[in-house]
Amino acid sequence: MKSLIILAGMMGCGKSSVGELLSKKIGYEFIDIDVELEKSENMSVTNIFNEYGEKYFRKIEKLKIFEYVNRKNIVMALGGGAFEDEETRKILKHYGIVIYLKASPECIFQRIKSEIHRPLLHKNFSVDSISFILKKRIQNYEKAHFTVDTCDKNLEDIVDKIIRIIK
Numbered sequence: 001m002k003s004l005i006i007l008a009g010m011m012g013c014g015k016s017s018v019g020e021l022l023s024k025k026i027g028y029e030f031i032d033i034d035v036e037l038e039k040s041e042n043m044s045v046t047n048i049f050n051e052y053g054e055k056y057f058r059k060i061e062k063l064k065i066f067e068y069v070n071r072k073n074i075v076m077a078l079g080g081g082a083f084e085d086e087e088t089r090k091i092l093k094h095y096g097i098v099i100y101l102k103a104s105p106e107c108i109f110q111r112i113k114s115e116i117h118r119p120l121l122h123k124n125f126s127v128d129s130i131s132f133i134l135k136k137r138i139q140n141y142e143k144a145h146f147t148v149d150t151c152d153k154n155l156e157d158i159v160d161k162i163i164r165i166i167k
């Protein structure tokens, strides 16, 4: 089994909950890149976006990911936009096994409609706005090694499916 497992996909696709359970089951450490950024910047992701802009966020997000690529026995949850960067995709695919957690815009909307910490959706939150972002990103998400649908299964089933894939 590879020692770096990467979870990619849209916000609300389940990266954090899947990552936490998966890491527990296989005895790996769970690293959520957004959480690590919030720790090292001492600021929420929303505040980083608001104060310094998306370009700055993408720069520190990429550096944070690169900090972990050589570590052993890690499950890494990416932020939803991280896999857009070509160099990041190349490095992650080289060092680890990348799983795209697929979810439809309707399913994502249902999951995150009560959350307020999504800077990219603050102004215009709807199934359409999620679809718009997903359409732009799907071609890159599909470059992951494997795809697992997270809308038609419960958490345990999703994690067990991933374990079968990575073993």
Ligand code: S3P
Binding pocket: 009, 010, 011, 012, 015, 034, 045, 078, 079, 080, 081, 082, 117, 118, 119, 120
């Ligand atoms: C983003 C998703 C967020 C976070 C930031 C930008 C995106 O992470 O990195 O708000 O571009 O889709 P989650 O996918 O964990 O919500």
